[in-house]
Amino acid sequence: MLIKTVAIYNRISRDNNESEDVLLNHRTITKRLCESKSYKYKLYEEIESGGKFEERKVPLQLLKDIAQGLY
Known part of the structure; x- marks a missing residue:
């Protein structure tokens, strides 16, 4: 693959x-791991306090990007 x-x-x-x-x-x-394997990468990061998954913007954006075929 x-x-x-x-x-x-x-x-x-x-x-x-x-x-x-x-x-x-x-x-x-x-980042070092990706660079050592020559992978392109996109960072998704958040600092969050609890909350429901459905309310967290960063992982929802990641899932949206996956659904759009970016990965």
């Missing part, structure tokens, strides 16, 4: 008192 583009979804929760440094660390790791 040929991988064209990878979606990277990074999220931290305010409810868990995670800092933006955690998000930066996740971003660095996931």
